[in-house]
Amino acid sequence: MKITIVGTGYVGLVTGTCFAEIGHDVLCVDNDERKIAALRKLQMPIYEDGLEDMVRRNVEAGRLHFTSSIREGTLFAEVIFIAVGTPPGYHGEPNLSYVEQVGREVAAHMDGYRLLVEKSTVPVNTGEQLKRTVTKYLRADVDFDVASNPEFLREGTAIHDAFKPDRIVIGVESERAAKLLREIYEPIIRDSGCEFLTMNIASAELTKHASNSFLATKISFINAVARVCELAGADVEQVAHGMGLDRRIGRSFLRAGVGYGGSCFPKDVDAFVYLADQIGYDFTLLKEVQKINRGQREHILRRIQHELWVVNDKVIAILGLAFKPGTDDIRESPALFFVPHLLKDGARLKLWDPVAAAKFRELHPEPEYLDDILDCARDAELLLILTDWPQIAEIPLDKLRDVMKCPVIIDGRNVLDPATARNAGFTYSSVGRP
Numbered sequence: 001m002k003i004t005i006v007g008t009g010y011v012g013l014v015t016g017t018c019f020a021e022i023g024h025d026v027l028c029v030d031n032d033e034r035k036i037a038a039l040r041k042l043q044m045p046i047y048e049d050g051l052e053d054m055v056r057r058n059v060e061a062g063r064l065h066f067t068s069s070i071r072e073g074t075l076f077a078e079v080i081f082i083a084v085g086t087p088p089g090y091h092g093e094p095n096l097s098y099v100e101q102v103g104r105e106v107a108a109h110m111d112g113y114r115l116l117v118e119k120s121t122v123p124v125n126t127g128e129q130l131k132r133t134v135t136k137y138l139r140a141d142v143d144f145d146v147a148s149n150p151e152f153l154r155e156g157t158a159i160h161d162a163f164k165p166d167r168i169v170i171g172v173e174s175e176r177a178a179k180l181l182r183e184i185y186e187p188i189i190r191d192s193g194c195e196f197l198t199m200n201i202a203s204a205e206l207t208k209h210a211s212n213s214f215l216a217t218k219i220s221f222i223n224a225v226a227r228v229c230e231l232a233g234a235d236v237e238q239v240a241h242g243m244g245l246d247r248r249i250g251r252s253f254l255r256a257g258v259g260y261g262g263s264c265f266p267k268d269v270d271a272f273v274y275l276a277d278q279i280g281y282d283f284t285l286l287k288e289v290q291k292i293n294r295g296q297r298e299h300i301l302r303r304i305q306h307e308l309w310v311v312n313d314k315v316i317a318i319l320g321l322a323f324k325p326g327t328d329d330i331r332e333s334p335a336l337f338f339v340p341h342l343l344k345d346g347a348r349l350k351l352w353d354p355v356a357a358a359k360f361r362e363l364h365p366e367p368e369y370l371d372d373i374l375d376c377a378r379d380a381e382l383l384l385i386l387t388d389w390p391q392i393a394e395i396p397l398d399k400l401r402d403v404m405k406c407p408v409i410i411d412g413r414n415v416l417d418p419a420t421a422r423n424a425g426f427t428y429s430s431v432g433r434p
Contacts, residue, residue, distance in 0.1 A: 001025070001078075001079070001184060002024070002025045002026075002027070002077040002078065002079075003016070003019050003024050003025070003026050003027070003077050003079050003080075003081065004026075004027050004028075004074070004076050004077040004079070004080045004081065005019075005026060005027070005028045005029065005080075005081045005083055005119075006029045006030075006070065006073060006080060006083060006084060006102050006106075007030060007082065007083035007085070007098075007119075007120070008028050008029075008030040008032075008035060008036070008039065008045065008066070008083075009045075009046070009083065009084075009085060010046055010153070010155060010263065010329065011083045011119055011120065011151050011153065012028060012081070012083030012119070013028065013039075013045070013046065013051070013055075014048060014051060014153060014158045014159065014162060015119060015151065015153075015162065016028045016064065016081075017054050017055050017058060017064060018054075018159065018162040018163065019184065020061075020063040020064040021054055021057075021058060021163075022187040022188060023063070023187065024063065024184065025063055026058075026063060026064050026065070027065045027066075027067060027076045027077065028064070028065070028066050029066075029067055029069070029070055029072070029073035030066075030068060031068060031070070032068070036066045036067065036068045039055070042056050042059065046327075046328060046329070047328035047356075048155065048156070048158050048159065048326075048327065049157075049159070049326055050159045051158075051159060054159065070105040070106065070109070071105075071109045074106045074109040074114070075109060075111065078112075078113060078114060078115060078180070079114075079117065079180055079184065080114055080115065080116050080117065081117045081119045082102050082103075082116060082117065082118055082119055082120055082130075083119040083120055083151075084099060084101075084102060084120055085098055085120070086098065086099065086120050086121055086122055086267075087267070088266075088270050088271065093270075093271065093274045094122065094123055094274075096122065096123075096126060096129070098120075099118070099120060099126065099130065100129070100130075100133055103116065103130045103133040103134050103137070104133060104134075104137045106134065107134040107135075107136075107137035107138045107139070108137055108139055110138065110139075110140060110142050110144065111140060111142065112142050113142060113143045113144060113145075113176075114142070114145075115144070115145045115146075115147060115176075115177050115180055115181075116130065116144065116145070116146050116147070117146075117147045117148070117181070118146070118147070118148045118149065118205070119149055119150075119151055121150065121208050121209070121212075121264065121267070121268055121271075122148075122205060123205065123209065123271055123272075123274075123275045124202050124206045124209075125205070126148075126205060127146045127147075127148055127171065127202070127205065128201075130146050131146045134146070145172070145173060145176060145177040146173070146201065147170060147171060147172045147173075147177045147181060147204075148169075148170065148171035148172075148201045148204035148205050149169065149170050149171075149204070150169055150204060150205065150207060150208035151208075152166065152167075152208070152211065155262065155263070155323075155324065155326065155327040155329050156324055156326025156327045157326065162188075163188060163191070163192065164192045165188065165192060165194045167194055167196075168185050168188070168189065168194060168195070168196050168197065169197045169199070169204050169207050169208075170196070170197070170198055170199070170204060171198075171199050171200055171201035171202070171203060171204025171205060172198060172200075172201065173200070173201060178198055182196065208268070209271060209272040209275070210272070212264055212265055212268040212269065213269050213272045213289070215253050215260075215265065216260050216268075216269050216286075216289055217285070217286070218252075218253040218254060219253055219255075219257075219259065219260045219265075219293070220259070220260075220288075220289040220293050220296075221254075221292075222240055222253075222254045222255065222256050222432075223257070223259060223292055223293070223296045223431070223432075224292050225239060225240075225256070225432065226256035226432025227299065227432070229432040229433070229434075230432055233434050234432075235432070236256045236431065236432025236433060237256075237414065237432070237433060239432075240256070255414070256414065256431040256432040257388075257412055257413045257414065257431055258296055258300055258334040258386060258412040258413065258431070259292075259293040259294075259297055259334065260293055261324075261331070261332040261336075262323040262324060262329060262331060262332055262333070263329060263331045263332070266293075267332075269286055269289060269290060270290070272286060273287060273290070296431075297334060297337045297338070300338075300410065300412055300431075301337075303410060303429060304316070304342070304384065304410060305345075307382060307408055307410065307427075307429075308381065311342065311345040312345060312346030313346055313347075314347050314348065314381045314382065315347075315348045315349075315350065315381050315382075315405065316342055316347045316348070316349055316350070316380060316384060317349075317350045317351075317352070317376045317377045317380035317382070317383045317384070317404075318335060318339065318349060318350070318351050318352070318367075318376075318384045318386060319352050319353075319373060319376065319383065319384070319385045319386065319387070319389070319392055320334075320352075320353055320385060320386040320387020320388070320389055320413070321333060321351060321352075321353035321356040321357060321359075321360040321386070321387065322353055322355065322356035322387050323387070324387065324388075325387055325388055325389045325390065327355070327356075328355040328356040328358075328359055329356070330356050330363075333356075333386070333387075334386045334387075334412065335351075335360065335386050335387075336363070338384065339351070339360075339364050339367065340364070343364070343366060343367070348367075348368075349366075349367035350367065350368045350369075350370055350376045350378075350380060351367045351368070351369050351370070351376065352369070352370050352371070352372075352373055352376035353387065353389070354389060357369050357371075373391065373392065373400075374395075374399060374400065374403050377400055377403050378403040378404070379403070379404070379405045380404050380405060380406075381404075381405050381406040381408065382408045382409075383400075383408065383409045383410070384409075385409070385410070385411045385412055385413050385415055386412050386413065387413065388413035388414075388415050392415050393415050393416065397416075397420065397421060397424035397426070398424060400424075401424055401426060406427075407424075407425050407427060408427045408428075409421060409426050409427070409428045409429075410429055410430075411428065411429070412430075412431060413431075414430045414431055414432075416428065416430070418430060418433055418434075
């Protein structure tokens with residue numbers, strides 16, 4: 001089947017490439033002509049494990065194409081997935097201007113039936129607004145449908161998630177739309193055995209926000225438990241393990257740290273809170289989730305300030321700039337909180353990340369960026385771990401201690417074993433562990 005994907009960010013590029021991999025003919029559209037030119041040269045705008053090889057393979061097979069023309073994309077396929085950005089506004093409300101723009105431009109070029117599928121994370125009732133927009137700007141008397149197909153991809157494992165999803169959710173208003181989406185996903189359904197859930201559009205839209213907000217709640221809950229553990233002398237990892245063995249709770253997302261970040265959880269929780277406020281429900285539970293997440297970073301910042309006493313002119317090494325391992329995405333990463341605060345206090349920062357350093361340097365060129373962990377830690381008076389890259393756990397602690405001016409580690413991801421670190425001569429603190 002021919003498929004058009006509008007937007008070549010994390011969701012659009014991964015989705016389009018995976019559709020091509022299972023045999024569909026895919027055209028990816030983006031209004032950023034430089035990005036399209038780079039993709040045609042097989043230069044990736046993002047880092048995602050396995051993505052570059054898959055793009056190359058499908059471009060060479062003639063199943064994956066790129067264009068900056070929305071007209072070309074509209075005329076190319078019967079099914080058009082909208083995977084453009086929905087960045088948060090001042091009050092947490094999602095900016096839907098890109099979605100609306102795609103609706104207008106697609107409507108202007110439709111020459112027959114089209115199915116417009118919301119792939120971007122959008123608030124409930126966006127489908128109704130999109131349908132109204134397309135109707136208003138149609139230049140021909142043609143039929144169309146709007147559907148919702150929320151994505152549940154995790155950055156760092158997005159390709160695996162695309163082929164082995166927990167479920168595929170679609171929100172539709174017609175049998176025609178449901179049949180088309182089922183046909184697109186049939187190879188994945190057959191190979192993975194996942195459930196294919198059909199519901200109305202509003203329910204599908206809400207499923208995405210509710211899912212991410214619940215996962216963010218689990219993270220904030222275990223971070224709040226970690227604070228109690230620190231005061232009580234308990235070990236949050238043992239507590240989380242004991243909780244997670246209960247099948248009703250589960251172990252996933254019960255890992256204490258510096259809080260959630262990335263392109264989804266902060267934005268989706270903010271949007272869900274805003275939506276609830278708009279329709280008359282005070283979602284105090286999620287507001288507390290937001291408060292705990294902010295407070296966790298402030299708590300660790302106070303710990304840094306306590307350890308150094310005077311931050312000014314101190315050398316601090318930071319390991320990890322991406323919001324999680326396996327990606328170069330720095331949106332809402334913990335480092336975006338700590339780096340400005342520490343620079344403002346006069347710290348001299350040395351930063352390391354295996355894939356996200358280039359993106360981070362564009363926002364903060366002031367610190368020193370190193371490619372080697374030991375070089376980054378050299379002469380540091382404190383080492384701060386913000387992303388649990390596997391390379392960090394493999395650091396030879398004796399060599400790390402020898403290159404640092406002061407052997408002090410604040411482990412915001414509980415990467416290292418406390419006893420091992422202290423036996424190696426470090427003043428070591430982590431999250432929720434005695």
